[in-house]
Amino acid sequence: MKILNRFKFKVNPKILGLYLGLILFLFIILVPFYWLFISAITPFNQLFSIPPHYFPKPTLINFVKLIKEIPFYSYLRNSVLFGIGTSLLSVSVSFLAAYGFARVAIPGSNILLLGLVLSMALPEIVTVVPLFRILRNLGMINTIQGLILVMSSTLVPFTVWVLVSFIKQIPIEIEEAAIIDGASLPQLLWDIVIPMMKPSLATTFIINFINAWNNLVYPLAFSSTTKAKTLSVSITEVFQARSPYGRPWDLISALGITMVVPMVILVFISQRAIITGLTRGAIK
Amino acid sequence: MNMKLSKVRLVEGNSKYSYKLSNTTRRYITFFLLVAPALLLRISTSVYPVLQTIYLSFFEVNLVSQTNLYVGLQNFIRLARDISIRDITSFTIMFTLLSTLLELIFGMIIANFLNTNFTGRQLARTINLIPWAIPTIVAALAFRWMFDDQYGLIVDWIYRLFGIRPALLVFPLTSQLSVILVNVWKNTPFTAIVLLAGLQNVPPELYEAARIDGANSLQAFRWITIPVSVPIIITLILFHIIWQLSGFDLIYGMTSGGPGIATTLIGYRIFQKGMLWYDWGTASALGVVLILIVAIIGIIGLYLFKKYEVTL
Numbered sequence: 315m316k317i318l319n320r321f322k323f324k325v326n327p328k329i330l331g332l333y334l335g336l337i338l339f340l341f342i343i344l345v346p347f348y349w350l351f352i353s354a355i356t357p358f359n360q361l362f363s364i365p366p367h368y369f370p371k372p373t374l375i376n377f378v379k380l381i382k383e384i385p386f387y388s389y390l391r392n393s394v395l396f397g398i399g400t401s402l403l404s405v406s407v408s409f410l411a412a413y414g415f416a417r418v419a420i421p422g423s424n425i426l427l428l429g430l431v432l433s434m435a436l437p438e439i440v441t442v443v444p445l446f447r448i449l450r451n452l453g454m455i456n457t458i459q460g461l462i463l464v465m466s467s468t469l470v471p472f473t474v475w476v477l478v479s480f481i482k483q484i485p486i487e488i489e490e491a492a493i494i495d496g497a498s499l500p501q502l503l504w505d506i507v508i509p510m511m512k513p514s515l516a517t518t519f520i521i522n523f524i525n526a527w528n529n530l531v532y533p534l535a536f537s538s539t540t541k542a543k544t545l546s547v548s549i550t551e552v553f554q555a556r557s558p559y560g561r562p563w564d565l566i567s568a569l570g571i572t573m574v575v576p577m578v579i580l581v582f583i584s585q586r587a588i589i590t591g592l593t594r595g596a597i598k
Numbered sequence: 599m600n601m602k603l604s605k606v607r608l609v610e611g612n613s614k615y616s617y618k619l620s621n622t623t624r625r626y627i628t629f630f631l632l633v634a635p636a637l638l639l640r641i642s643t644s645v646y647p648v649l650q651t652i653y654l655s656f657f658e659v660n661l662v663s664q665t666n667l668y669v670g671l672q673n674f675i676r677l678a679r680d681i682s683i684r685d686i687t688s689f690t691i692m693f694t695l696l697s698t699l700l701e702l703i704f705g706m707i708i709a710n711f712l713n714t715n716f717t718g719r720q721l722a723r724t725i726n727l728i729p730w731a732i733p734t735i736v737a738a739l740a741f742r743w744m745f746d747d748q749y750g751l752i753v754d755w756i757y758r759l760f761g762i763r764p765a766l767l768v769f770p771l772t773s774q775l776s777v778i779l780v781n782v783w784k785n786t787p788f789t790a791i792v793l794l795a796g797l798q799n800v801p802p803e804l805y806e807a808a809r810i811d812g813a814n815s816l817q818a819f820r821w822i823t824i825p826v827s828v829p830i831i832i833t834l835i836l837f838h839i840i841w842q843l844s845g846f847d848l849i850y851g852m853t854s855g856g857p858g859i860a861t862t863l864i865g866y867r868i869f870q871k872g873m874l875w876y877d878w879g880t881a882s883a884l885g886v887v888l889i890l891i892v893a894i895i896g897i898i899g900l901y902l903f904k905k906y907e908v909t910l
Contacts, residue, residue: 414632437844
């Protein structure tokens with residue numbers, strides 16, 4: 315009996331429930347990625363089978379085929395340029411504005427800030443037709459610059475909102491001392507404020523890059539040539555291409571994985587910064 | 599964000615009373631120099647296009663038939679008579695409300711879950727960010743493939759469990775529910791992150807005190823967690839409703855609005871009318887309708903902000 319007792323160990327039902335919950339949570343989040351991933355590494359002739367191959371013999375043939383069939387590198391370059399350009403423009407413009415709102419109060423500036431933040435609510439889909447006309451008149455249809463301009467504008471309200479609360483966290487005494495020492499505004503911003511704000515600026519930069527990388531509406535509406543199409547547009551085009559077997563799910567999955575992997579890496583590198591940035595607006 | 603702006607007089611130095619006109623002017627100039635680029639960008643690519651949309655909604659602009667006529671309220675009358683618009687509007691409302699509700703419920707559960715102590719919590723929090731960080735269009739296509747009525751993963755599981763192979767995206771009701779669930783899958787992590795940040799602001803002593811007073815965890819949730827989270831919940835509801843009303847990517851990728859128009863959202867219809875059928879007049883009229891709905895919800899939201907003392 316004594317020996318048997320040794321094997322009786324208590325399972326804490328709370329801990330058990332917690333880990334069952336964790337498994338369910340991870341399962342629900344990760345299943346689509348598992349499916350996308352195995353579809354990307356399954357050769358075309360095995361992809362359309364009943365039941366599906368849950369553990370296929372991995373192959374990179376789909377990726378090779380993808381690069382052959384679409385101008386993949388152009389689209390990748392466009393997506394990267396679109397993301398970096400949008401982050402640069404939106405963060406720098408928003409930083410200046412946020413500094414103005416946070417530190418140079420004038421009568422009515424808080425109303426202006428409220429208006430700016432609430433303009434986040436304007437549905438971007440509504441502005442697509444007029445923006446198309448504006449960009450066409452400026453000769454900016456089918457250009458990355460045009461996309462960067464409209465996407466930055468979309469991100470400005472959120473970025474200003476977040477940066478204002480970051481700036482307010484910095485003790486003002488350092489800036490005051492610099493002003494007394496005779497620093498001009500550009501000197502103040504460049505030498506004092508920006509070095510202190512590096513982590514916050516990096517945070518908004520990453521979030522805005524992710525937003526631009528993921529954006530579909532603008533490139534879909536304003537880019538119709540290889541010159542300015544992004545990966546998000548190209549995956550919809552690969553999807554449109556029907557073959558006698560149906561949709562080319564091998565290529566769609568391969569392209570989907572290439573679009574997802576950089577974002578997953580970004581999340582793993584900078585999850586703390588992303589969470590701070592995303593919640594900064596809503597939480598004080 | 600605290601709207602009460604700091605009263606520090608940056609440009610003219612420290613003294614509150616050294617108030618010269620030139621300093622005030624300099625202060626105004628400084629402010630507008632700083633804010634001008636952002637405002638110019640917003641006005642030219644957001645305010646102006648919205649005004650354009652309102653203007654265009656009174657015209658019949660069709661690139662295909664090369665027309666450009668003032669038609670008054672004709673576009674709106676046409677929309678009101680269009681039965682498909684009624685179906686689209688009611689699905690948009692159902693999609694928005696049901697999604698927002700489910701996101702809040704699941705978001706709250708996940709936030710509480712990610713707030714408890716367990717090994718691997720940090721990893722779970724990181725993985726939770728992934729659905730938020732990936733392109734909606736990729737998620738939409740991945741789920742379309744998962745729901746495939748012949749080779750899809752979900753259908754295979756349903757077959758193994760129940761012996762049937764349902765064509766989920768072929769029937770209106772099941773495709774509507776599928777679209778809503780995928781939308782919830784995509785957006786709940788964001789909801790959970792924001793709610794979690796709110797929970798982390800609650801001092802643990804509060805829960806400790808409640809436990810000593812004999813409150814169970816459900817009571818603690820009801821009387822501590824919920825009241826603390828109310829401002830965040832209101833902000834989340836407002837922005838979730840507004841963003842989801844104009845949803846586009848998910849529908850474009852997952853169902854293309856079908857079967858028929860069963861999963862067409864207003865935002866998707868505006869895109870179809872404007873960018874695929876070049877019927878800019880009606881597209882703009884529908885855009886105006888969407889802006890009005892958003893404005894009404896925004897006003898209700900601002901009222902609630904005031905009532906519950908939410909500072910943006």
